[in-house]
Amino acid sequence: MNLHIPTLIGRKRDGEHLPANEIRALIDGYVSGEVPDYQMSAFAMAVFFKGMNAEETAALTRSMLESGDVFEHPPGHPLVVDKHSTGGIGDKVSLPLAPLVACTGAWVPMVSGRGLGITGGTLDKLESIPGFNVSVSLEAAQRQLSEIGVVMMGQTERFCPADKKLYSLRDVSGTVPSIPLITASIMSKKLAESLDKLVLDVKFGSGAFMKTEKDARTLADAMIAVGKEMNVEVHALLNPMSEPLGRTVGNALEVIESLECLDGGGPADLRELVLDLAEKISPVSRKELEALLDDGSARRKFDEIVQAHGGDPADLPNLAKIHQAPMIRELPAPDTGTIVAVDAGLIGQASLQLGAGRSRATDAVNPAVGFDQILKCGEHVHQGKPLCRIHADNLVDFEMASALLDQAFKIQP
């Protein structure tokens, strides 16, 4: 198709709806290098201001997912499911959820990202397990699915290359927070897993990408609409992210808390959210899911995952020692009273200061640092008793983090 790109950009800038074949030609041209970054970033900015309707968003999603390889499941395969979270502070749900759902007989081909922004992503957390390899080829992933029913991996070079290229461009051109671009980016990667069912955990609040419930609803509706166009059953749950999920923030610390959940324990809010999401995509009841957490099945499946990805399950009980930060100190409460707010956004920023997250895609994350024993809203604290523990590399980092945390906890007498 001979497309005049400046005219196409101008038409989107003026608010026209573009046909699917033109969107396809633009994405194909961008992936092949014929359409340069400067034209694509102008197009992304036009979309940011003028939006896209449901048909355009679906066409963009389809073009992006077909820019690379997709999972091909054999005839007669079990139900194939996954979940996606728009991300939040202390959100470690994928770690217990993937093995739990795999225990029900469904297949979970979970392709995840690294964290960019405040905290580490699922891959960063998994990599705090010694030897855990997330760089799996599509062929190996498909083999692993048929063997243990679950794979937890990163995006390969051949998986949604259009998204890989476009997301990096959006990151440096001020065009990340656009609903159609976010929708196409997330859904292209998830639908390239060739799913039957997908559950979305769309967060809103100070520690989330979407700051208001209204924006989260708009994003959820856009993603559900794309699912409908593509014949995939998509469920969306909207969840507040005003306080961190669970009681830990930081890569190895979050794996340790995920193991508690997989052993039938852990914080109540984490367990409830894992069950809420798993229930939407599992072929079994919530009661059966609870039993799979409580009887050790989900934990055994996680050990199988670790083994399949090159790690040693025997290391899991020793993670706290393996990744012990040089400085672990309590943050004392300034007053006695009830915790009425724990600002997830500030806790996220503090974890970034400690090195748990990354500012640039190429930054390394520190697996050992972060926070644990974080008190939750509604809990009572005595003056001088800990609000949480800070795991830091050195005193300077510790002091920067504790200054932010002092503002994050609000205590009412």
Ligand code: URA
């Ligand atoms: N996560 C993604 O994968 N893509 C976006 O555009 C935003 C969040």
